[in-house]
Amino acid sequence: MLSRVVEMIYWTARYLERTENLARLINVNSNLLLDLPKSIAPGWEPLINITGTRESYLEQHDDFNERTVLAYLVNQNNSPSSLAKALSGARESARTIRDVIPRESWEQINALYLYAKDNSNKVFVKSQRFEYLNNIILRCQTLNGLFAGTMNQDEGYSFLLIGRNLERADMTTRIIDVRSADLLADENQSLQPFDLIQWMSVLKSLSAYQMYRRSMQVKINRSAVLKFLFQSEVFPRAPYHCIAKVEFSTMDLPNNEAPLRLIGRVKRDLIDTDVGNLEQEALHEYIDQLQLSFINIGDAFSEQYFLSGNMQHQQQADS
Structure with missing residues (x-):
C-alpha cells in the first residue's frame, strides 16, 4: 500500500x-x-x-x-x-x-x-x-x-487503528493532567463532598465511570481512579490498553523494529509506575514524559512508513 x-x-x-x-x-x-x-x-x-x-x-x-x-x-x-x-x-x-x-x-x-x-x-x-x-x-x-x-483488515486498517489509539492515549493523558490539577485539595474538609464530584467528572470525561465501578469495585478515590485510567488492560481509553493495541497493529507491518522498541518502553513504563501514589507535580512530569513518548512513536511511524516523514528525513540527510 x-x-x-x-x-x-x-x-x-x-x-x-x-x-x-x-x-x-x-x-x-x-x-x-x-x-x-x-x-x-x-x-x-x-x-x-x-x-x-x-x-x-x-x-x-x-x-x-x-x-x-x-x-x-x-x-x-x-x-x-x-x-x-x-x-x-x-x-x-x-x-x-x-x-x-x-x-x-x-x-x-x-x-x-x-x-x-x-x-x-x-x-x-x-x-x-x-x-x-x-x-x-x-x-x-x-x-x-x-x-x-x-x-479490509489489511495494512490500511492497521494504520487506522494505530492513529486512533495513539490519539486516544494522548488525549486521555491530557484530560487526566488538567482535570487532576484542577481538583480540590484533599485536606480541605469542607470541600470534600465536591472532591467526589470532580473525580467523577474525570471519569465521565472519558466515559469511564461505569467501567471503573465494574472493574475496581471500590469507592471513587484518587489512587484507584489514576490506576484504572492509566493501567487498565481492558478499558479502551486507558493509555496502557491503547498502546497495547498500537503494538498489536504494528506486529504484522514490515520494518517495524523502531516503532516496536519505543512502544515496548512505553508499555513497561506505564505498567511499572505507581501512578496512584504520585503527588500532583510528579504526576504532571510523568504525563509530560508520556506525551513526549507518544510523539516519538508517531514520529517513528512517520519516518518509517509515511511519504511526508521520508521526505523530511531525506531533507535532513541532505542538509
Missing part, C-alpha cells in the same frame, strides 16, 4: 478521534459547572489547557468566558484544535483516499462535517448543546463501527 495512502488513513483516524474527544470534553465540562458552586467551579479555562493551545488562544483572546472558549473550540478554523479544524482535516484526508476506504465511510465523514458546520451555533444554547455534541459523538462512533465492519 502506498505511503501516501496509509498516511491519510492514519490521519483520518486521528482527526475523527480528536473530534469525538473534544465533543465529550465540552459536554462533561458543561455538566460539571452545573454540579459545583460558582465559587469553586473550574470554568472553561481548563479545556484550553487540555488541548495544549493556551498560547495560541491568548494571542486572540483576553479572557476565558464561556462563549469565547466555545467558539474557539467548536467553529474557529484558525484554532489549531477546534472541532471545525479536526473535521476539516478528517474530511480532506478521507477525500484523497475515497477509492481505498469504504464509500459509506466517506459519505458519513462528509455528512458529519456538514452537520457540525451547519449546526455549530447550537453549542452556544445550553438547551441544545448536549444534543448537538452527542450527535457528533454518536456519528464518530458509527464511523468506528463502519470501518470495523466494512473495511
